[in-house]
Amino acid sequence: MAAYVKTGMGRAGAQHTSDANVEETKALVLQHVSNIKGVKVISESEGQGSREIMYIINISDDNGKTYEYHVNLWGEVTLFR
Numbered sequence: 001m002a003a004y005v006k007t008g009m010g011r012a013g014a015q016h017t018s019d020a021n022v023e024e025t026k027a028l029v030l031q032h033v034s035n036i037k038g039v040k041v042i043s044e045s046e047g048q049g050s051r052e053i054m055y056i057i058n059i060s061d062d063n064g065k066t067y068e069y070h071v072n073l074w075g076e077v078t079l080f081r
Contacts, residue, residue: 022046025055025071032069032077038062056080 022044033039042058047070055071068080 022055025075026057028071028075028077029057029059029069033059033067036061042066 026041026044030039030041038061039059042060044058045056047054047056049070049072052073054073057069057071058066059069060066070078070080072078
């Protein structure tokens, strides 16, 4: 992962930097949902989590269902809704 994002003070007061960017987080989410047919990314944005910056990736499937995934700076993918 190439780009660095400075996030300020993190856990236990330590400085944290991210080596994730939006394109790589989209790839992580698409890998995470690879068993769903017809998945496409609707939107991506950067948001503020409780303690750090996170990426928000919205996807939809062939049936029109939409899902929102949050990816934190350490690459953890979580289904939000």
